[in-house]
Amino acid sequence: MEARFLGIAELAETPSVAFVVDVMRAFTVAAWAFGRGAEKIVLAESPADVLALKARHPDWVALKDGPPAPGFDTVNSPGLLRSLDLGGRTVVQKTTAGTVGALAVKEASLVLCGGFVVAGATARLLRQHGCDAATFVVTGEEGRAEEDLACAQYIARRTNEGKTDATPFLRRAAGSRAAAELREGIRQGAHPDDVALCLELDRFPFAMIAAPEDSLMVLRPCAAPAPGDGASP
Known part of the structure; x- marks a missing residue:
């Protein structure tokens, strides 16, 4: 599989297969929402759209970046979300980068979203799909976010080669600007465990x-083929 790594602004045309990566924190949060029982996540264009959907569907869970705000149920933090019971619920999510990236490639024939927490399943699904090429959309920092690029490169290699040591990729993500800002409390609406999660x-x-x-x-969420690539962390 040929892999291209592009920022959102670099998407000159709609790819056939796209993997939209946002490690810190949109699609880690999304994975945790499904892990906590959510049925689906609506990716919204704007905070106003989230609130409009919430007004029409009061039982939906409204989620945003940054600090808590009126009308929203929670924020974009896996550490905070992991304590919620979302069984059967619909989540409406709007973030600075991740949801924007997914909406930018909504016309693609296959759109996958994720981060390290679903890396193996994503790689197995891409391999099963048998695509000749895939575009990895690096959403953070205008396509330069080290944690997103590291994750994208890891998944691309794991798709092509199977067994892949994740250690250097995780190390790059841990040393990223986003990780530092989360650890130092610069980003609002965060939990101390967010980087580790x-x-x-x-x-x-x-x-x-x-x-x-x-x-x-x-x-x-989509079930992926059973593990068998021998990938090591």
Whole structure:
């Protein structure tokens, strides 16, 4: 599989297969939401759209970047989300980078979203799909986020080669600007465990696929082929 690594602004055309990566923290949060029982995640265009959807569906869980705000149920933090019971719920998510990246490639035939926590399942699904090429959308820092690029490169290599040592990729992510800002409390709406949770390799056994549903872009978990590539952390 030929892999291209592009920032959102570099997407000159719609790719056939896209993997949208946001390690810290949109798609780590999304994986945790499914891990806590959420049925689906609606990827919203703006905070106003989140609140409009929440007004029409009061039982939906509204989530945003940054500090808590009126009308929103929670924030974009895996450390905070992991204590919630989301059984059967719909989450509406709007973040600075991750959701923007997914919406930018919504016309692609296959849109996968994720981070290290679903890396293995994502690689197995890409391998099963048998695509000749995939575009890895590096969402953070205008395509330069080290944690997102490291994760994208790791998944691409694991897709192509199977057994892949994740250690150097996780080390790069741990030393990223985003990780430092989370550790130092610069980013609001965070939990002290967020960085560690974002770097948990293969924490969840599913991949995540986004697709249009009733005019909305909806993310859902997807079962991947059983592990067997021998990848090591």
